[in-house]
Amino acid sequence: MATTEEIRADLADIVNEVAGVDADDVQLDKSFVDDLDVDSLSMVEVVVAAEEKFGVTIPDDEVKNLKTVGDAVAFIERSQG
Amino acid sequence: MAPIAATTGPAHTRIMGMGSYRPKRLVPNSEVVDAIASSDEWIQQRSGIKTRRWAGPEESVQMMSVEASRIAIERAGLEVGQIDCVVVATVSHLLQTPAVATAIAHELGTDGAAAFDISAACAGFCHGIAMASDMVRAGSATHVLVVGVERLTDILDLTDRGTAFIFADGAGAAVVGPSDTPGIGPVVWGSDGEQFDLIRQREDWRDVVGTETQPGSGVMPHLTMQGNPVFRWASFAMAKIGQQALDAAGVSIDELDVFVPHQANMRIIDAMARSMKLPATVRIARDVADQGNTSAASVPLALDRMMLEGEARSGDTALLIAFGAGLAYAAQVVTVP
Numbered sequence: 001m002a003t004t005e006e007i008r009a010d011l012a013d014i015v016n017e018v019a020g021v022d023a024d025d026v027q028l029d030k031s032f033v034d035d036l037d038v039d040s041l042s043m044v045e046v047v048v049a050a051e052e053k054f055g056v057t058i059p060d061d062e063v064k065n066l067k068t069v070g071d072a073v074a075f076i077e078r079s080q081g
Numbered sequence: 082m083a084p085i086a087a088t089t090g091p092a093h094t095r096i097m098g099m100g101s102y103r104p105k106r107l108v109p110n111s112e113v114v115d116a117i118a119s120s121d122e123w124i125q126q127r128s129g130i131k132t133r134r135w136a137g138p139e140e141s142v143q144m145m146s147v148e149a150s151r152i153a154i155e156r157a158g159l160e161v162g163q164i165d166c167v168v169v170a171t172v173s174h175l176l177q178t179p180a181v182a183t184a185i186a187h188e189l190g191t192d193g194a195a196a197f198d199i200s201a202a203c204a205g206f207c208h209g210i211a212m213a214s215d216m217v218r219a220g221s222a223t224h225v226l227v228v229g230v231e232r233l234t235d236i237l238d239l240t241d242r243g244t245a246f247i248f249a250d251g252a253g254a255a256v257v258g259p260s261d262t263p264g265i266g267p268v269v270w271g272s273d274g275e276q277f278d279l280i281r282q283r284e285d286w287r288d289v290v291g292t293e294t295q296p297g298s299g300v301m302p303h304l305t306m307q308g309n310p311v312f313r314w315a316s317f318a319m320a321k322i323g324q325q326a327l328d329a330a331g332v333s334i335d336e337l338d339v340f341v342p343h344q345a346n347m348r349i350i351d352a353m354a355r356s357m358k359l360p361a362t363v364r365i366a367r368d369v370a371d372q373g374n375t376s377a378a379s380v381p382l383a384l385d386r387m388m389l390e391g392e393a394r395s396g397d398t399a400l401l402i403a404f405g406a407g408l409a410y411a412a413q414v415v416t417v418p
Contacts, residue, residue: 041127041348044313060310 002054002080004028007073010053011046015069018045028070036069046072056080088220094257095264096210096418097159097224100152101385102145102252103372104136110246117242124246129347133249133373135234142174145252146185146230149381154189156418157256159224161189164256166222167196168213170205170377172406173231174198185228195222202280203343203405204270205229205377206253210401211268211411213257224258229377236282238303247346248304249373253381266330266414269322273408276314280306280406315345315404316352322412323357323402330414337363338397339387339417343404344369344379353402364392376405384417393417 002010012026019042025035032038038046043066047058050072056079058066066072109132110121124130136145146169154161167189169182182196201208206229213225230252239245257265284302291297323342327334340363342350347369354365366383375382380403387393395417402412 039126040309041312044309045316045352048313048317060313 004073004077007054007076008069011050011069011072011076014046014049014053018042018049026069028068028073030069031067032069032072033067050076054080090218090220090223091259092218093260093263094214094217095260095262096415097256097258098153098155098157098418099381099385099388100149100154100156100254101378101382102148103382104134104140104145104250106135106137107132108135113239113246116239117245119242119246127346127348128247129350129367129370130246130373131370133246133371134251134375136232136250140232140250142171142181142230142232142252143184143188145232145250146181146228146254147188149230149252149254150185150189150226150228153254153256154226157224157258159256159258162192163224164189164191164226165194166213166216166225167191167194167228168209168225169196169198169228169230170201170209171198171228171230172200172202172205172376173233173235175235182228189226194226201377201409201411202407203345203374203376203379204403204407204409204411206380207268207401207403207411207413208270208409210255210257210265210415211270211413214265214268217257217259224256226254226256228252228254229379229381231376231378233304233376236301236304238305241303241305243306243308244304247306247374249375251372251375251378251382253378253385255381264416266326266332268411268413269326269329270409270411271322272410276310276408278307279311279314279408280304312346312349312352314408315349317356319402319404319410320353320356322404322410323353323400326400326402326412326414332398332414334358334363335360336398337400339364339366339384339393339399341366341380341384341387341399341401343402344372344383345374345405377403379403388417
């Protein structure tokens, strides 16, 4: 079972690859839109990459609730659990 | 039961020549931003589009098609009389019948070529190439003219933030004919009608006109699109289809020279290229930045431009993939003429 920190680090790598954001900036309290400048299209790419990486399904309706990195990590943890 | 004779054609086909017509008027982002309360920066960031071409009153679907077709036929080294079938892919010829292909075939001066339109939206041109190739191989036609043409500005809502800055006008044409070696690979195509509403004409024509009890809207039924789900489908599901077309043609991704995806949006093109893990040596069509999204015309316009600018050379191996409303898609590997 991956730890919260492991999921955050893997997600940070994805955000870095998709949107060019420094992986160290991708911390749990950061907002994708306001802090990391990840727009809605990049968010779609992050979600698809995360689905593959973590073996979870993130429905379109759920994406709008994932405002912060912590929201996304928590969703992935719940889905994996 | 009387025996029925069967026809056969040549074993292989190729694209013999390409042509295009771009409307004269170049429209910068600054001309479209006010109506959608947007900015040049936002449009470029969301789509990579800097300018688009919009047709003037004299640049009709038929006129643009004929101009592009004449060039394609000449580059194919043919006389117009040798064209025996004309297939036109479009969703923006607003006279429902007859098919505009018949008028195009006549204006070009064909000898009564078979002529019909196909409706597969942005995927139309690649559907047309597949059908043309099969018709030639089956012996139903010898030289097929395939046109992708749109005047999307006629059905564009200039106040719709999801579409106004994206769509544009133009025509591209290709001549498909017999070949000694395979020049058009197997098509990989399909549809997903469950997502019928993602990109569509907003309302039925009957709702525009109305009935005695239900007044019509009286306004042109514009195009609508749900951007994010379309982005997801196009960027990822279509990348898999591109790989399937390579596999069907027996071409490895390292053997690919040119990638010509439907010019929907630069973000989709970039995401597809990443998703397919295209080698850096593959040259990618990026016509959308200057031309906008011309639906059925986008793939031939983009390929023709790469040929004119030396980015695609005769004999190069190119992957064409087109996708859009339906959702419908088609992809094939071709040899650049």
